[in-house]
Amino acid sequence: MLKSICRLCALCFALLILASYPLAAQRDTATLEGRIVDVTGAVVANASVTATNTSTNFSYHAKSDGEGAWTISPVRIGSYQITISAVGFKQTVTGPITLDVQQRQRVDATLQLGEVTQQVVVNDIAPLLETDSSEPARSSTARPWWAFR
Numbered sequence: 390m391l392k393s394i395c396r397l398c399a400l401c402f403a404l405l406i407l408a409s410y411p412l413a414a415q416r417d418t419a420t421l422e423g424r425i426v427d428v429t430g431a432v433v434a435n436a437s438v439t440a441t442n443t444s445t446n447f448s449y450h451a452k453s454d455g456e457g458a459w460t461i462s463p464v465r466i467g468s469y470q471i472t473i474s475a476v477g478f479k480q481t482v483t484g485p486i487t488l489d490v491q492q493r494q495r496v497d498a499t500l501q502l503g504e505v506t507q508q509v510v511v512n513d514i515a516p517l518l519e520t521d522s523s524e525p526a527r528s529s530t531a532r533p534w535w536a537f538r
Contacts, residue, residue, distance in 0.1 A: 416463065416490070416491070417465060417466050417490055418462070418463035418464060418465060418466065418490075418491070419462075419463070419464050419465075419466055419488035419489065419490065419491065419492040419493070419494065420460065420461070420462040420463065420464065420492070420493045420494070421440055421449075421460070421461040421462070421464055421469070421471070421486075421488070421494050421496060422458070422459065422460045422461070422462075422493065422494070422495055422496070423438070423458070423459055423471075423495055423496040423497045423498060424453075424456070424457045424458050424459075424497050424498075425438075425453045425457045425459065425473060425475070425497070425498050425499075425500060426457055426497075426498075426499055426500070427478065427499065427500050427501075427502070428499060428500075428501060428502065432453075432455070432456055432457030433453060433457050433475050433478065433500055434453055434454065434455045434456075434457060435452055435453060435475065436452065436453040436457070436459070436473055436474065436475035436478075436500070437450070437451075437452060437472075437473070437474050437475065438450065438451045438452070438453065438459045438461065438471065438472070438473050439471070439472045439473075440461055440464060440469045440470075440471050441469060441470050441471075441472065442465065442467050442468065442469055443467070443468045443469065443470055443484070443485050444467055444468060445467070447465075449461045449464055453475075464488060465488075466488050466489055466490055466492075467487070467488060468484075468485045468486070468487050468488075469484055469485065469486050469487075469488060470482060470483070470484035470485055470486075471483040471484050471486060471496050471498075473498045473500065475500060477502065477503060478500035478501065478502060478503045479500065479501045479502070479503035480503075481498050481499075481500055481501075483496055483498065
């Protein structure tokens with residue numbers, strides 16, 4: 390009797406798993422992918438890719454690999470603006486691109502050489518230690534060591 394109950398439970402579990410399998414395929418996501426090159430056709434590695442949903446302003450981020458390829462997955466369906474930037478190149482913005490369920494959208498980009506337009510130089514850094522006084526710091530929440538038990 391116990392064997393038949395175990396078999397019945399195993400069969401029900403298997404049917405439950407098989408019945409839920411089609412649900413996994415119905416996800417409301419898509420995939421963005423692409424390749425980044427410069428004007429000479431050379432790959433641009435380590436470029437930043439940002440996909441921003443134009444309705445919610447939520448962003449997905451990726452970096453291009455050593456072959457200039459990048460992938461963002463899964464991405465919720467909707468309309469996106471793709472921003473690609475890399476050091477020494479002008480920023481490229483593409484979109485809006487509309488993604489549907491289970492779509493693989495390719496967004497290749499050719500980056501133009503850019504110029505350094507602004508440079509920030511920090512010459513003075515605030516000291517980490519208080520050097521004007523030898524007084525130990527006091528805090529309004531300071532407690533003696535035995536109070537931490």
